[in-house]
Amino acid sequence: MKTHLLVLDLDETLIHRSLSSLGYQPTMVVREWLIYFRPFCRSFLRDCQRKFDIGIWTASSSSYAIPIVVELFRGITPPRFIFTAVDCRREDNQVSKPLERVETFGYSLSRVLLVDDRPEMYQHHPENGICIPPFLGSFIDSELLYLQPYLESLALLSNVREVNKDWRHPQEYTNRFLGGIGLHSLLSQAESLESVETEDSQVSEVTS
């Protein structure tokens, strides 16, 4: 068992389902649904398993989710659990994923991340959530390629909840944090980032 747990949503995060063809071959068919896997999803899962245990949490039914999860994890370590609609919380017509449930598997919420295309799913644990742009079937989507190194850096932290999850500038992030600075902790680097930005702006003023 690893110290960190990565919980992944299915629909619009790892896959997209459609009742009609998107113009290219679906990965699989489940009931009436054509299932399109997000580009790079298998290598993403494999690479994330270096640092994380992985759990799947979908707001859909288990009969829909299980065959997809089986195909997603073919050839690699299966997920620690598959949570489905019955594990979600429903209040005021809102559905969410009560992340504290993973504590029953021995994980501390300080080391749990949930990647979901719908922020309301982690409304009760916003500091654990990472919002990913929804995958609607584009075969040139590359969000998982961007997300994976960011997740890997978060896996070095003893408390992932203390870090701002704004990762929407991945190249900038990679250059600054993973390039020459070294990873002592993202928290101390968050402080140094302010000074780096100041220096950058001073340099650009001098050279412009």
Ligand SMILES: [Mg+2]
């Ligand atoms: Mg979703």
